[in-house]
Amino acid sequence: MDVAAPPAVDVRAFTRRFGDVTAVDSLTFDVRPGELFGFIGPDGAGKTTLFRTLVTLLVPDAGSVRVLGYDVVTDLWTLRSRVGYMPGRFSLYPDLSALENLRFFASVFGTSVEEGMSIIEPIWRQLAPFADRRAGALSGGMKQKLALCCALVHAPEILFLDEPTTGVDAVSRREFWDLLDRLRDGGLTIVVSTPYMDEASRCDRVALMQQGRILLVDTPAAIRAAYPRPLFAVQAPDRLGILAVLRRFPHAAAVWPFGDVLHYTDARAGMDDGAIIDEVRAFVQANGVPSPGISAIPAGIEDAFMWHMAAGTAGEQVG
Amino acid sequence: MRVILFLMRKEFLQVFRDKATVFQIFFIPVVQLLVLSNAATFDIKRTSLAVVDEDRTTVSTGLTQRLEGGGRFRVVREQPTTAGVEFALLDREVSAVLRIPHGFEADLVRERHASLQLQVNAEEGASAGIILTAAQAVLADYTRELGMTMGAAGVVRGPVLTIATQGWFNPSRNYKHYMVPAILVSLTTIIGLLLTAQNIAREKELGTLDQLNVTPITKGQFITAKLLPFWLLSLMIFTIGLLIGKFVFGIPTRGSIPLVYLATAVYLVVALGIGLFISTFTNTQQQTMFVAFFVMLIYLLMSGLFTPVDSMPRWAQWAAEVNPVKHFAVILRAVLVKGAGWEVVARPILILAVGGVGILTLAVRKYSKQAH
Numbered sequence: 257m258d259v260a261a262p263p264a265v266d267v268r269a270f271t272r273r274f275g276d277v278t279a280v281d282s283l284t285f286d287v288r289p290g291e292l293f294g295f296i297g298p299d300g301a302g303k304t305t306l307f308r309t310l311v312t313l314l315v316p317d318a319g320s321v322r323v324l325g326y327d328v329v330t331d332l333w334t335l336r337s338r339v340g341y342m343p344g345r346f347s348l349y350p351d352l353s354a355l356e357n358l359r360f361f362a363s364v365f366g367t368s369v370e371e372g373m374s375i376i377e378p379i380w381r382q383l384a385p386f387a388d389r390r391a392g393a394l395s396g397g398m399k400q401k402l403a404l405c406c407a408l409v410h411a412p413e414i415l416f417l418d419e420p421t422t423g424v425d426a427v428s429r430r431e432f433w434d435l436l437d438r439l440r441d442g443g444l445t446i447v448v449s450t451p452y453m454d455e456a457s458r459c460d461r462v463a464l465m466q467q468g469r470i471l472l473v474d475t476p477a478a479i480r481a482a483y484p485r486p487l488f489a490v491q492a493p494d495r496l497g498i499l500a501v502l503r504r505f506p507h508a509a510a511v512w513p514f515g516d517v518l519h520y521t522d523a524r525a526g527m528d529d530g531a532i533i534d535e536v537r538a539f540v541q542a543n544g545v546p547s548p549g550i551s552a553i554p555a556g557i558e559d560a561f562m563w564h565m566a567a568g569t570a571g572e573q574v575g
Numbered sequence: 576m577r578v579i580l581f582l583m584r585k586e587f588l589q590v591f592r593d594k595a596t597v598f599q600i601f602f603i604p605v606v607q608l609l610v611l612s613n614a615a616t617f618d619i620k621r622t623s624l625a626v627v628d629e630d631r632t633t634v635s636t637g638l639t640q641r642l643e644g645g646g647r648f649r650v651v652r653e654q655p656t657t658a659g660v661e662f663a664l665l666d667r668e669v670s671a672v673l674r675i676p677h678g679f680e681a682d683l684v685r686e687r688h689a690s691l692q693l694q695v696n697a698e699e700g701a702s703a704g705i706i707l708t709a710a711q712a713v714l715a716d717y718t719r720e721l722g723m724t725m726g727a728a729g730v731v732r733g734p735v736l737t738i739a740t741q742g743w744f745n746p747s748r749n750y751k752h753y754m755v756p757a758i759l760v761s762l763t764t765i766i767g768l769l770l771t772a773q774n775i776a777r778e779k780e781l782g783t784l785d786q787l788n789v790t791p792i793t794k795g796q797f798i799t800a801k802l803l804p805f806w807l808l809s810l811m812i813f814t815i816g817l818l819i820g821k822f823v824f825g826i827p828t829r830g831s832i833p834l835v836y837l838a839t840a841v842y843l844v845v846a847l848g849i850g851l852f853i854s855t856f857t858n859t860q861q862q863t864m865f866v867a868f869f870v871m872l873i874y875l876l877m878s879g880l881f882t883p884v885d886s887m888p889r890w891a892q893w894a895a896e897v898n899p900v901k902h903f904a905v906i907l908r909a910v911l912v913k914g915a916g917w918e919v920v921a922r923p924i925l926i927l928a929v930g931g932v933g934i935l936t937l938a939v940r941k942y943s944k945q946a947h
Contacts, residue, residue: 311789337791342890347782351592352585363581406786 262325264289264414264445265310265377269319272305279305281468282319287447292440294459295449296561302468304344307418310447311341324413337365340412344419346399354383355401357391359408365410367389372409379405379435397428404435409461412495415439417448421455433458453558464561471564476557483555483563485509485525486532490518492548501543512562519559579794582800586774590804591769600770604812605764609818612755622706625652625669632680634721641717642673647709657732664696671695672707683721752827755820756907757880762816763839764846764875764900765808769867775801776863779854798939802847809843810836829914835907838920842903848934849899855941863872874900902927 263286272280278543280286280302287293295303307322308314312332326335348357349409355369362369362533386394391402400420400562407415417436421429433455440446440460448459456462456476472479492498495513502520508563509523522532529552537547555563590596651669652660663669674692683690683888693710697703780782782843787797817835820826828835850867857863877891878884878900884892895901902923909915 306927308785313785313788334792339789341786341789343785345782347786348583349781349783351589356585356588356858360581360585360926361786361790363580364792366578366791561587 261289264291264324265293265447266322266325267310267319268321270306270309270316270321271318272302272309272314272531273317274305276469277383280309283468283470284319285463285470285473286482287445290440290443290447292436292446292448292460294456295447295465296451296453296456296462297449297465298451298565300467301465302364303465304418305468306465307341307343307416307449311339311416312336337410338413339438339463340410340415342403342407342415342417342420344422346403348391348399348403348406350390351436352391353388354391354394354398355387357402358405361406362409369408369409372411375411376405376408379408387425395488396424397431400424400428400432401435404432408439412463414445414447417446419449421450421452429455438566453556453561456557456561462557464497464564466568469568471568480555480557483560486527486529487521487553487555487559487565488520488522488529488533488536488550489514489553490520490536490548490550491516491543494545498540498545498548501540501545502536504543507532507535507564510563510566514558519553521559521563576796579796579800581640582792582796583804586800586804596770600766600808600812601815604766604816605819607762608758608816609823611758612751612824621649622647622671622709623651623669624648625654625656625672625674626650627654627660628672628860629655629677630675630679631655634680634683634857635675638675638714638717639673641711642710642851645709645713648713664694667696670702670886671710673710708912751824752912753908755824755826756911757904759813759816759820760878760880760900760904761875762811763809763843764903765871766812767805767843767846768850768853769864770808771847772803772804772854772857772863772867773860774805775851776857776860777852779857780859794914794939794942798851798935798942802844802851805847805850806840806843809847810839812914813839813843826911827914828911830910830916834920835910838903838906838910838924838927841924841931842899842906844931845927845934845945848931848938852934852938852941855938872881874898877901878904880904896926897930899927899930 265285265287267286268284270283271278283302283306295306297303305314309316309328310323312328315329323335323558324338327337328335349360351511352360358376359369360373383398383401383405386398391399394402404417404420407417412478421432424432429452436448437458450456459476461473461475462479464471474482490498490502495516495518498503499511499513499518502508502518507523508520510519510521512519520536522536533550533552536550541547590600624642626642628635628639637655639650643650648671652663654660657674660669660672664672672692672694674694676690676692679689679691684838691714693707695703695706695710775784778787817828821828832883849870853866853870854863857866875881877895877897879887879895882894885938887895906920906923909919
């Protein structure tokens with residue numbers, strides 16, 4: 257990753273409205289060349305609007321959006337042959353075979369499957385047995401790999417993937433991210449969006465988006481490390497009962513269910529973990545719930561996002 | 576441009592792979608033309624008739640026989656009283672009731688004048704008119720004949736005026752010569768317009784339109800590649816229809832066939848352009864279907880294909896001037912049936928050409944704005 261090189265994506269105060277709704281609100285960020293950059297956020301955060309603008313399908317209402325140094329409005333024709341885009345929904349021809357789809361997209365980019373094979377070979381290898389099967393009849397994971405091949409066959413310099421793993425099984429998702437790793441290692445800049453928090457940790461840097469704004473941008477490690485308060489895992493048989501009690505605890509900053517445990521964040525920074533555990537335990541017992549198992553844990557990406565999202569929403573309500 | 580060829584190859588691949596589309600393009604029009612041309616006719620062949628013969632004389636039976644003998648009427652009820660005939664009309668058992676009152680023959684002989692009653696089911700105005708005309712013709716013939724057999728005491732007074740009519744261009748008044756071109760125009764319009772509109776709506780629905788829009792394909796290339804295949808397919812359908820019309824229904828082809836094709840080629844640009852335009856503001860195939868059918872229904876019904884434009888109200892006649900179907904119908908009938916040449920159809924072809932350029936410009940503008 258070359259920090260000094262001009263950014264692969266350079267977005268300054270980009271705003272896009274649809275009628276009265278501001279889908280993207282004065283967004284500013286950049287993506288460095290060779291980076292695997294992730295956008296995390298709930299549905300409706302503005303991720304798709306942002307991606308559609310980055311790939312020249314939408315025009316910004318305000319601000320500047322530059323990809324590979326080209327403006328998405330004025331230089332769109334230069335840009336279109338250098339950008340790869342895989343929309344969230346499967347967007348290939350279901351009635352054409354896998355190979356026919358690939359051949360078609362290669363041809364409209366003025367290249368051929370043979371020319372593009374060096375780039376897509378690792379992915380195509382897995383698809384080759386199904387080359388003559390209609391794209392509509394492929395499994396979810398295979399469809400997604402085919403879409404990736406079609407987005408890569410013209411050897412783009414940057415790849416935009418809008419929620420590529422939504423609706424794909426866990427194994428295929430992991431395989432897909434392994435492919436992205438390999439592509440990034442080959443020098444390709446990749447911008448990806450996902451609603452899955454666990455996928456965020458596989459990016460070089462992630463941006464948390466909510467309501468058209470970026471709440472924070474950093475490396476996954478830095479985001480985890482920057483968790484501002486002490487965090488504890490609380491284990492109890494009656495999860496919902498203890499959740500209700502903990503939320504009444506005067507020092508509780510956040511209590512969220514995480515699988516079969518609760519994540520409890522104390523509002524007091526700089527206090528000794530042991531002292532907090534004792535206090536929480538005493539409060540829970542005083543409220544008639546048997547003593548839970550409590551242990552201090554490091555924050556995960558998801559904790560960090562939940563925290564920032566709650567803070568973002570609170571800020572929205574106040575402001 | 577090579578890209579256009581690649582895009583077109585993809586369209587043809589998709590069309591011929593999809594059995595439903597192939598069926599829609601080649602089978603349905605043929606069947607419709609064959610079935611509709613035979614069925615959609617105003618010709619009165621055998622009108623079911625009830626005769627209430629209260630007179631029961633030679634003259635009254637002779638009249639009944641004459642009506643039946645002409646081949647255009649079928650006497651399904653013959654009865655001495657009116658009992659039940661009204662219900663038979665209501666029930667559509669008969670289309671007309673002829674009542675010969677008591678004393679018909681006597682009146683005719685004595686006063687040289689007698690009355691008959693003919694009741695016709697006028698639910699469908701046009702066919703009622705035709706039944707009436709046919710019945711009057713039989714009656715007139717019969718009266719004249721009676722006049723002759725009765726000699727000097729004949730029923731018809733004064734000089735007998737006969738009008739000899741001759742239909743030009745379609746002397747046998749073969750209804751198919753009128754109907755087959757109309758159905759051909761409708762089918763070509765429906766298939767061409769619908770295929771184009773549906774095809775682009777489908778790309779939108781699939782999300783592949785976005786995928787195409789991020790490629791270096793220009794709007795002009797895209798639209799050319801979309802229109803050309805369906806233009807060719809529509810011309811093929813038209814050709815199949817024309818061959819069926821000629822060899823199955825024997826419609827005349829008096830004018831120049833290249834002129835017919837020139838007009839069709841220009842007309843199809845308009846029809847496909849309308850389809851393209853519709854698809855620029857719809858998002859799904861279903862929406863497209865609704866809008867396209869709405870538009871086509873108006874165009875077809877107001878075109879003069881099935882009811883003459885001349886009998887429409889003034890505003891509708893003006894509206895028909897901007898109806899491409901009307902102009903195409905005029906050209907087709909003029910060239911095929913009347914053998915008209917370039918000097919007659921130049922104006923409507925020019926109007927179509929202007930319309931084609933107009934609608935395509937509009938569609939391309941609208942499409943470009945949308946797709947950025």
